[in-house]
Amino acid sequence: MKKILLFIFLIIFIVGYSIDLKIIVYETPPIMFAENGKIKGILPEIINYIAKKENWNI
Structure with missing residues (x-):
């Protein structure tokens, strides 16, 4: 599982x-x-907060 997460984060950094x-x-x-x-709730608020900090488009 750790290897999969590491791979996903690596791809994100490689893409840009x-x-x-x-x-x-x-x-x-x-x-x-x-x-x-x-979409409302706790998880969307957390995801939107992280997206703004990391400059992601959702």
Whole structure:
């Protein structure tokens, strides 16, 4: 498992600093859920925070 994670991070750094990231959404309130066409919950907030700090496009 550690080797797979290391490989994924390596690919991200090789591709470039600004990347497009696609997230799969599944409803498990309060962790993640859809409300009025928007994704809400704890996990999307964390992902958006990290994306802003790392300059990712989601």
